[in-house]
Amino acid sequence: MPGFWKTLFSRSEAVGDDLASGDEWQKAVSTTLALPLFFGLSESEKHTLCELAEQLLTDKTMTPVSGARLDASLRAAIALQAALPILNLGYPAYLGWREIILYPGEFVPDREITDDFGIVHRVRQPLSGEAWEGGPLVLSLDDVIASGHCQGYNVVIHEFAHKLDMRNGSVNGLPALHTGMSVETWSGIFNAAYTDFCRRVDADEETEIDPYASESPAEFFAVLSEYFFEAPDILFDDYPAVYEQLRQFYRQDPLTRLAPFLQGVEPS
Numbered sequence: 001m002p003g004f005w006k007t008l009f010s011r012s013e014a015v016g017d018d019l020a021s022g023d024e025w026q027k028a029v030s031t032t033l034a035l036p037l038f039f040g041l042s043e044s045e046k047h048t049l050c051e052l053a054e055q056l057l058t059d060k061t062m063t064p065v066s067g068a069r070l071d072a073s074l075r076a077a078i079a080l081q082a083a084l085p086i087l088n089l090g091y092p093a094y095l096g097w098r099e100i101i102l103y104p105g106e107f108v109p110d111r112e113i114t115d116d117f118g119i120v121h122r123v124r125q126p127l128s129g130e131a132w133e134g135g136p137l138v139l140s141l142d143d144v145i146a147s148g149h150c151q152g153y154n155v156v157i158h159e160f161a162h163k164l165d166m167r168n169g170s171v172n173g174l175p176a177l178h179t180g181m182s183v184e185t186w187s188g189i190f191n192a193a194y195t196d197f198c199r200r201v202d203a204d205e206e207t208e209i210d211p212y213a214s215e216s217p218a219e220f221f222a223v224l225s226e227y228f229f230e231a232p233d234i235l236f237d238d239y240p241a242v243y244e245q246l247r248q249f250y251r252q253d254p255l256t257r258l259a260p261f262l263q264g265v266e267p268s
Contacts, residue, residue: 028072031054032080035148040257048087053079055091061099068104068141078102081156084229085164088251093164099136105143129155129160129262134173150261152210152231161225165218173217175249186245193239194220194260207232229254233262 007265032038033046041049056079064070078100086093130138143155174192177183194217200207201214208231213223227235228246232255236243247253 028076032076036150036261037148039261049083052083052091056082063099064102066103068102074141081148082160084158084249085160101136101138103140105140129159131159134165150230152227154226154230157229158222158226161222165206167222171218173221176256181248189241189245
């Protein structure tokens with residue numbers, strides 16, 4: 001994949017990475033692909049993944065801010081994990097926006113919101129990631145490092161799932177579905193699962209799925225996309241019908257692919 005390494009290296013020089021050769025990039029990508037998240041991918045799938053990552057690095061500008069340091073390892077981790085959800089969808093799913101903003105850790109945007117009574121409140125809430133409709137995607141590099149370990153958490157997949165959701169015109173947990181998928185079926189299954197999950201969270205039930213998924217239908221879709229790729233057994237046990245809809249949407253079956261790892265077979 002010489003084009004992949006050439007692109008990675010040329011873009012790393014543009015932001016001042018301390019790298020001496022493309023060999024450093026190959027090592028970074030190999031290390032990323034060794035994450036449990038990528039367990040079971042065929043060589044052909046890895047090749048496609050790298051091609052998609054190359055397109056991402058060519059199409060998107062990565063902008064470190066607030067002292068963030070972007071090295072080969074982090075660039076590879078972002079690009080390859082972002083490529084996984086579109087492995088069988090194609091790169092056009094990520095077109096229409098141009099920038100990824102990178103903070104060293106959690107960031108705290110200062111915003112004003114208006115409540116139902118017309119009262120304006122200033123809100124400062126720490127975030128690990130954010131996706132703006134029509135605008136950039138924002139990530140915490142600390143959280144990028146914490147992603148990919150099949151523990152149900154992946155800030156990259158979460159925020160890129162929001163971008164997929166936005167392609168349907170609204171951020172509401174209903175992405176643009178493929179031919180043969182039913183909006184009515186999707187909505188019925190997701191609404192029932194979301195209602196049940198919110199009931200469980202409101203009742204202070206301990207859930208294996210992150211309670212943050214109860215924030216809104218959009219967050220429910222993004223969080224469950226994380227579990228679909230990172231901990232598909234948990235998602236399947238709790239909401240098998242949701243798993244099936246995501247399997248059809250992403251055109252992947254992580255539960256089958258990751259089965260040996262989930263059963264205790266370590267990646268080679």
